[in-house]
Amino acid sequence: MSSAATTAAITAGSETAALAAAEPAPARPEGGTGGRPPAAGPVRQAADYSSYRVVAAKHPWRWAGTAVVALGVLAVAWSLATNPRWEWGVVAQWFTAQSVVTGLVETLKLTAISGVLGFVLGFILALMRLSASPLLVSVSWTFSWIFRSTPLLVQMLLWYNLGYLYEKITLGVPFTDVRFFEVQTTTLISQFAAAVLGLTLNQAAYSAEIIRGGILSVDQGQLEAAAALGIPAWRRSTRIVLPQAMRAILPTAFNEIIGLVKGTSIVYVLAYSELFYTVQVIYNRTQQVLPLLLVATLWYVVITSVLSVFQYYIERHYSRGAVRNLPLTPLQKARKFFTHAAIPTRRNP
Numbered sequence: 001m002s003s004a005a006t007t008a009a010i011t012a013g014s015e016t017a018a019l020a021a022a023e024p025a026p027a028r029p030e031g032g033t034g035g036r037p038p039a040a041g042p043v044r045q046a047a048d049y050s051s052y053r054v055v056a057a058k059h060p061w062r063w064a065g066t067a068v069v070a071l072g073v074l075a076v077a078w079s080l081a082t083n084p085r086w087e088w089g090v091v092a093q094w095f096t097a098q099s100v101v102t103g104l105v106e107t108l109k110l111t112a113i114s115g116v117l118g119f120v121l122g123f124i125l126a127l128m129r130l131s132a133s134p135l136l137v138s139v140s141w142t143f144s145w146i147f148r149s150t151p152l153l154v155q156m157l158l159w160y161n162l163g164y165l166y167e168k169i170t171l172g173v174p175f176t177d178v179r180f181f182e183v184q185t186t187t188l189i190s191q192f193a194a195a196v197l198g199l200t201l202n203q204a205a206y207s208a209e210i211i212r213g214g215i216l217s218v219d220q221g222q223l224e225a226a227a228a229l230g231i232p233a234w235r236r237s238t239r240i241v242l243p244q245a246m247r248a249i250l251p252t253a254f255n256e257i258i259g260l261v262k263g264t265s266i267v268y269v270l271a272y273s274e275l276f277y278t279v280q281v282i283y284n285r286t287q288q289v290l291p292l293l294l295v296a297t298l299w300y301v302v303i304t305s306v307l308s309v310f311q312y313y314i315e316r317h318y319s320r321g322a323v324r325n326l327p328l329t330p331l332q333k334a335r336k337f338f339t340h341a342a343i344p345t346r347r348n349p
Contacts, residue, residue: 085290086290086291086294087288087290087291088291090288090291090292091291091294091295091298094282094291094292094295095295095298095299097282099278099281099282100275100278100279100282100295100299102273102278103273103274103275103276103277103278103279104275104299106272106273106274106275107261107264107265107274107275107276107303108303110195110196110199110264110267110274111257111260111261111264111303113196113200114195114196114199114200114203114260114264115203115257115260117196117200117203117204118199118200118201118202118203118204118207118260119203119204119207119211119253121200121201121204121207121208122203122204122205122206122207122208122210122211123207123208123211125140125143125144125204125205125207125208126140126207126208126209126211126212126215128140129141129144129208129212130212130215130216140208143204143205143208144205144206144208144209146205147201147202147204147205148205148206152198152199152202152263152266153266153269155198155201155202156194156195156198156199156266156267156269156270157269158198159189159194159197159198160189160191160194160270162185162189162194163184163185163186163189166185167184167185168182168183168184168185169182169183169184169185169188170182191267191270191271191272192272194270195264195267195270195272195274199260199263199264199267203256203260206256207253207256210249210252210253210256211245211249213248213249213252214245214246214247214248214249215241215245217244217245217248218240218241218244218245222240222244223236223240223241226240243318246318247315247318250311250314250315250318251311251315254307254308254310254311257307258304258307258308261300261303261304261307262300262304264276265296268280275296275299275300276296279292279293279295279296280292313329316329
């Protein structure tokens, strides 16, 4: 090889080395060198907590509050048990008397009929209020406005005295002499009919707003998505809107039903023999006012307690899909409490 060729090779090698030195070095993995995996370090031993004692958290103020409330409850119970003026023997005597039970059945009958008819009519009024027809919206709004603006007592007396305004009720072709049905108003509007009519129409006015609010609480985007998927309107209403609206409707609706149970006591102005009127008749004859009022109170408490149990389980049913875990039933809560109470505190040496 000539000296010129040797000089050119040396020059080319020098340029290649300079370019390699100018390029950045490849990134190395964290904790390693080059492209090789990092060397294994010493294994850290897990801490041993076996000698620790498990101690429950202390809540002194909770126990103090519990003790104060327990003393208050015991004081009230002691007063109820030792005060002879409550006359618990008279209460026990009349609590299951035939006349009282008959009045209770009439109260339940008024509640069931008026509640069902009121919510059915309220559902229709709610749909009318949500429709695109100005006439339907106006009629629904006017109905709710009138019956929510007047006391229930006034409505009850008005329906009972409807015969003074209209002697006969006729069914036929309007503006003609064709009649299919005609009856005396006083014969048709009895005490029971006036009570059911008043309670039903008053309940429908409030139920319509409750149901309308529940329907409006459902996100409209879900309806739009269901319509885009081609789901029929009826299935959208029954499978998408109603189950979600029920979560908003149920608490207030059960409050209305409980209020309706107690509201039936206003029927006493019509001399209808429901629970409260029956109790009044008895204590007017026996002069045992307080024990008989206590009998009615206890029966109202029993009815509302049963309705509250139904409300809990129905709300729990409709909460599926809205909560991650369903709330425990009272039986499950009791089982969980006694299960945890039976597990002793772990103590390790």
